[in-house]
Amino acid sequence: MADSLKLKILGCDGGEMAGYATPSILLDESILLDAGSFGGVLDFDQQLAIDHVVLSHAHLDHSKDLAFFSDLIIGHRAKPVKIHASVDTLKILRRHFFNNQLWPDFFVLPNPEAPVLREAPILPGKSFTLGSIVFRAFEVNHPVPTLGFIVRSPTGTFIYSGDTGPTDEIWCAAKRLRNLKLVMMECKFPSEMQLVADAAGHLTPQTLAKELQKLGDVQVPVYVYHIKPERHLKVVSELKAMGDERLKILKVGDEFLV
Numbered sequence: 495m496a497d498s499l500k501l502k503i504l505g506c507d508g509g510e511m512a513g514y515a516t517p518s519i520l521l522d523e524s525i526l527l528d529a530g531s532f533g534g535v536l537d538f539d540q541q542l543a544i545d546h547v548v549l550s551h552a553h554l555d556h557s558k559d560l561a562f563f564s565d566l567i568i569g570h571r572a573k574p575v576k577i578h579a580s581v582d583t584l585k586i587l588r589r590h591f592f593n594n595q596l597w598p599d600f601f602v603l604p605n606p607e608a609p610v611l612r613e614a615p616i617l618p619g620k621s622f623t624l625g626s627i628v629f630r631a632f633e634v635n636h637p638v639p640t641l642g643f644i645v646r647s648p649t650g651t652f653i654y655s656g657d658t659g660p661t662d663e664i665w666c667a668a669k670r671l672r673n674l675k676l677v678m679m680e681c682k683f684p685s686e687m688q689l690v691a692d693a694a695g696h697l698t699p700q701t702l703a704k705e706l707q708k709l710g711d712v713q714v715p716v717y718v719y720h721i722k723p724e725r726h727l728k729v730v731s732e733l734k735a736m737g738d739e740r741l742k743i744l745k746v747g748d749e750f751l752v
């Protein structure tokens with residue numbers, strides 16, 4: 495029987511304070527989906543085992559731990575770690591993050607022939623394969639170019655919305671999926687902050703309810719993530735009040751087989 499894909503949630507919150515960590519999901523042992531908070535939880539060998547990092551977008555809550563990761567693993571790996579991201583995201587990372595000012599340029603260090611990190615551009619709408627896992631990227635609705643993903647393993651499929659306000663394309667594609675096992679949908683603010691959420695390209699429980707309608711009556715667990723830590727109770731109580739049995743709250747430490 496084909497192997498299923500193991501997901502381990504290392505971070506899934508819309509900010510950091512004690513007990514909360516920004517999005518980062520370990521897929522099997524060697525792929526990281528977003529790079530918010532993983533450095534503090536993976537030991538040296540676990541970090542060395544990461545061959546691929548797939549980024550939804552450049553915002554620091556999804557990329558910041560690449561800084562200490564690159565510095566930790568330099569000189570310890572034979573092959574560069576591939577950073578799979580849109581051309582725009584890679585440009586932002588190179589220009590504003592790994593620019594030898596904010597942080598050393600690990601895309602050329604220790605030498606350009608064998609750097610620590612290597613760019614692997616993703617084309618929206620297209621699929622790419624890492625081992626037996628197929629990623630399909632969709633542009634979603636956020637102030638900077640951002641991708642959501644439909645990820646297929648040999649035994650099932652899951653959806654990761656990325657940071658997004660109301661969006662359509664990924665939910666359209668979701669309706670046609672067979673073997674969908676779970677959906678991870680963002681929701682950052684309580685509904686009373688709708689104006690802020692709209693401006694920042696995030697969902698509230700009231701706009702998330704409309705996104706759920708776009709999914710139709712697909713009966714799969716929908717794990718909500720990227721909730722602002724200090725507004726967690728409020729957002730969770732609003733989500734519970736929606737009475738949709740599919741809704742669950744994603745937590746750091748959760749593990750799934752897909």
Ligand SMILES: [Zn+2]
Nearest residue numbers: 551553636657
């Ligand atoms: Zn963002």
Ligand SMILES: [Zn+2]
Nearest residue numbers: 553555556657
């Ligand atoms: Zn974010």
